[in-house]
Amino acid sequence: MVKHAIPKNVSEALNYLYDGDYKVIAGGTDLMIQKRNTAELPPNFNSNILYAFNLEELKYVIKEKHQLRIGSMTSLETLLHHPDVPQLLKDVIMEMASPGIRNMATLAGNIANASPAGDSLVVLYLMDAIVVLSSIYQNRYLPIEKIITGPRKTVIQSNELIKEIIIPNHVVTQTSWVKVGGRQADAISKVSFAGAITIEDDRVVDLRIALGAIYKNVVRDRNIEKLYRQETIAHLKDEVQNVLSHYKDIISPIDDQRSTKDYRFKVALNLIEDFINKL
Amino acid sequence: MSIKFKLNNKDIELNLDPSMRFLDVLRNHLNLTGSKEGCGEGECGACAILLDGHIVHSCILPLANVFGREIITIEGFKETKRYQVLADAMLEEGGSQCGICTPGMMIAAESLLSQNSKPTDEEIRIGISGNLCRCTGYNMIVKAIKTASKKGDGLW
Numbered sequence: 001m002v003k004h005a006i007p008k009n010v011s012e013a014l015n016y017l018y019d020g021d022y023k024v025i026a027g028g029t030d031l032m033i034q035k036r037n038t039a040e041l042p043p044n045f046n047s048n049i050l051y052a053f054n055l056e057e058l059k060y061v062i063k064e065k066h067q068l069r070i071g072s073m074t075s076l077e078t079l080l081h082h083p084d085v086p087q088l089l090k091d092v093i094m095e096m097a098s099p100g101i102r103n104m105a106t107l108a109g110n111i112a113n114a115s116p117a118g119d120s121l122v123v124l125y126l127m128d129a130i131v132v133l134s135s136i137y138q139n140r141y142l143p144i145e146k147i148i149t150g151p152r153k154t155v156i157q158s159n160e161l162i163k164e165i166i167i168p169n170h171v172v173t174q175t176s177w178v179k180v181g182g183r184q185a186d187a188i189s190k191v192s193f194a195g196a197i198t199i200e201d202d203r204v205v206d207l208r209i210a211l212g213a214i215y216k217n218v219v220r221d222r223n224i225e226k227l228y229r230q231e232t233i234a235h236l237k238d239e240v241q242n243v244l245s246h247y248k249d250i251i252s253p254i255d256d257q258r259s260t261k262d263y264r265f266k267v268a269l270n271l272i273e274d275f276i277n278k279l
Numbered sequence: 280m281s282i283k284f285k286l287n288n289k290d291i292e293l294n295l296d297p298s299m300r301f302l303d304v305l306r307n308h309l310n311l312t313g314s315k316e317g318c319g320e321g322e323c324g325a326c327a328i329l330l331d332g333h334i335v336h337s338c339i340l341p342l343a344n345v346f347g348r349e350i351i352t353i354e355g356f357k358e359t360k361r362y363q364v365l366a367d368a369m370l371e372e373g374g375s376q377c378g379i380c381t382p383g384m385m386i387a388a389e390s391l392l393s394q395n396s397k398p399t400d401e402e403i404r405i406g407i408s409g410n411l412c413r414c415t416g417y418n419m420i421v422k423a424i425k426t427a428s429k430k431g432d433g434l435w
Contacts, residue, residue: 002298004280004296004297004298004343006282006297006343006346025341026339027344028339028340028344029321029336029339031339032300032339032341033320033321033339034318036319040303040307042296042298042299042300043298043300043341045298048298049298049343051297051341051343051344051346053343053344054344054346054347054348077333082335096325097321097409098408098409098410099333099334099387099390099391099405099406099408099409100321100324100327100334100335100336100337100387100410101321101335101336101409102337103330103333103334103335104330104335104340104344105341158367173292184408185408185409186321186322186408186409201354
């Protein structure tokens with residue numbers, strides 16, 4: 001028999017997670033579909049479920065000097081309208097699902113779900129987001145790329161709850177978000193691209209590129225990005241084929257019901273090329 | 280486990296499996312059949328309801344997540360002046376044909392107008408982007424919401 005827990009506060013939630021084998025559900029916008037049952041029956045959950053969506057303590061956006069702290073149960077729609085949320089993250093959220101889903105969906109759900117096509121993950125990788133995992137013992141602060149280890153795989157322990165997402169301040173000259181999907185609303189990405197560049201005196205100070213739905217994890221390679229620091233923008237543009245050849249080696253898309261690997265491969269490279277050409 | 284919430288301004292307490300889809304709770308246990316099931320996966324908006332005034336899709340909403348919250352369904356919304364203005368505008372502009380999407384569209388419109396009483400066409404299209412209609416082609420619905428926003432001036 002599956003047990004259900006609706007904790008009143010975070011400390012009660014952490015005790016449940018410590019005591020029993022509970023899976024955490026936030027807005028449920030993915031899990032309720034993944035576990036969908038035949039008509040009119042409750043979903044097929046095969047583990048105990050802890051409902052975290054109504055933990056009011058975890059609904060906040062706090063701007064600090066060097067970072068933005070987002071409570072894990074803050075809905076995407078709240079973030080979309082919050083004055084302190086970076087525009088790039090808003091650009092991504094705007095193209096995620098629809099208002100009715102965004103009112104329930106959370107960044108934490110996207111992280112725990114660890115889908116290679118999770119749109120918010122692409123920009124969380126780009127912004128060096130830190131995820132705070134809480135248990136009764138401690139808080140662990142892990143960079144997003146250390147949390148997700150593969151499709152639907154994370155290092156989140158069964159006694160841990162995603163408590164907060166921290167986004168360090170990032171001064172940028174230009175950002176870009178492109179989602180390639182079947183329609184504007186409610187689409188799951190075929191390919192997604194996020195780019196950010198900081199330019200000073202016509203030279204690259206910081207270049208960041210992240211790609212989604214193109215590999216088992218979000219692709220972001222700091223070593224490639226570092227190669228182009230201090231280059232002039234003109235030189236970066238001259239080098240664009242060189243940049244692409246680096247990314248060719250590290251992306252490895254798949255065929256599925258939404259798209260093909262050839263299409264994804266080509267479009268991903270086109271998006272990088274387009275980003276650099278438009279600087 | 281007992282789950283308490285407010286539904287259409289009444290206090291409700293239910294002892295049901297907390298993982299149940301809220302849509303099934305509404306239709307099968309509370310006899311509120313205004314919210315429809317279309318796709319069953321959050322894409323079509325026929326099951327839309329208001330949770331604390333904001334649109335959500337009840338077909339992917341577990342009952343547990345309404346604990347302590349306020350829900351308004353199309354049946355509750357029907358008791359308001361705003362509903363009447365919207366319904367009249369839908370009639371006037373031909374925004375409803377077969378009717379299956381209409382309750383969800385009305386909820387989406389209310390959710391939008393309550394946050395933004397004078398939306399642009401683009402904002403209306405975003406507001407109803409999670410609601411599918413296979414009859415009207417959307418233009419009449421967009422017009423209806425625009426008309427409601429004008430005629431219901433001061434209501435939202």
